[in-house]
Amino acid sequence: MSLRLGQSGRGRSQHTVSFLIAFVITWQATGPAWAWGRLGHRVVAEFADRHLNPTVRAEIAQILEPGESLADASTWADENRTRIHGSGPWHFADVPLDEDRYDDRLAGSGQIVPKLREFRTILADRTRPPAARCQALRFVVHLVGDLHQPLHVGEHQDRGGNTLQIHFYRRKTSLHHLWDDLILEHRTRGEDRWVAELSAIDDPISRSAAMDGTIEDWATGSLHAAQQAYQNPRTGRRIEPGEVLEDAYYESNLPIVRRQLYLAGTRLAWVLTDALRPE
Ligand SMILES: [Zn+2]
Incomplete structure (x- = not known):
């Protein structure tokens, strides 16, 4: 969005700017809760990028837009x-919390696992049109x-904690938003600092443990993490609407956030290296 001031005088311009600022603030407050927030996604991608070899990195630069x-x-x-x-359901699965393992048949309307399989196949297929491979890479x-x-x-x-309203310290939010953004941001908003945190837990044993399993196994790992995310460590019970989550929750779940970002970044580098290996 660009701010364009009108020609009809300062009062009108200020009014327009105020309206736009209010709109932006409202949009951010209610914005899409469909993903790790921007910070989490960028950290995963930057961490992965550091683990790519120059050949794969060069091919990625060819596929994406310049810059x-x-x-x-x-x-x-x-x-x-x-x-x-129709891409909304591509971002999630809706596996009931009490299940032991991810299975496509348990995912409700969510299609994240089959879509990830599909886009990985398109990315790896050099006969596909460049635009299709570019979109596949982004997905x-x-x-x-x-x-x-x-x-x-x-x-x-x-809806994955979207309608479970809680308080994180004094802030009213949803459990979903807490996991998309707030735990990360409570630690630091710095992308480089987060990438450094992931690098600090990176070693050969962790890396080979991460580079294992199927996409379904990775989803099962997230399901198990979700089972803990719904527990209040202070009460030992499942979180109820309106509960206040503070230090005990933050401190027990920060390592899970860090581990999940580490796994995502390491596996992303692996998936890209595998899909784009020289013929
Ligand atoms: Zn998403």
């Missing part, structure tokens, strides 16, 4: 979700991120 980084590409699917008709980067946000897989008849 578009992997981190830029990571939020494209959310920014264009209304333009890509792969985004959906690997979303798949590791626990509340994009597990849910308790509340």
